[in-house]
Amino acid sequence: MTEEKEPYKVKNDSELNWVLGKYKEHQIQCDEYEIQAEESRKAIEEKYNAELYEIEMRRLKLQAEEQKEMDYFKGLAEQYYLTLETKSPKKTINGSVRFSKKENVSYDDNLLSELKEKGFGKFITAKTKTTESVDKKALKAFVKDGGQLVSEDGEIVEGFKFDKTEEFTVKV
Structure with a gap:
């Protein structure tokens, strides 16, 4: 036991x-x-x-x-x-080459207030009743290749730059 x-x-x-x-x-x-x-x-x-x-x-x-x-x-x-005489894309078995257009767009944080100040209301859209934003597509289409937005009195609107470049690209 x-x-x-x-x-x-x-x-x-x-x-x-x-x-x-x-x-x-x-x-x-x-x-x-x-x-x-x-x-x-x-x-x-x-x-x-x-x-x-x-x-x-x-x-x-x-x-x-x-x-x-x-x-x-x-x-x-x-x-x-x-x-080459023509600048169309050139393809081979291993890949292709071409010049492609590249848009360089830069927007500043103060662009909305600057557009209001300089009378560019047509580039401002209302998101809601209280908030507005820059209509970047319309702005880009308006400026085109000039690169800068200039007010009626000749002042350049800072905070927005746009230009187009061509870039040689290789795809494999």
Whole structure:
């Protein structure tokens, strides 16, 4: 027959002191484990970050080298394309080349208030009863290739610039 042991019970202040001492020992050990784990995490993170940095730098270097080579071959293709009589897209098995029109549009944050101030209400649309916005499509169509918007009194409306350029593109 096995005898069941009764759980330990604190019976006096001396035993309470002993129990609290044991509790304190385990608390100190738990704190030590936490410190060790945090130190290990930091060491691993530093090593990981250093490795990631090396990988990223290697990637950037290799991509820069490849981009340099791509720019060289794009330049060769552009030189050839410029010698052609017609400037329609040229296709080959490996890809195509062409000049494509690119619109460069920039809008300033203060454009809405400036349009109001200089009498260009036709380029302002009401989104709701309380909010208005710049009708960028209408503004772009009005300005066309001039690049700037000029008021009736000859003042240039700052905050809006528009121009078109042609860009040589390669698609593979």
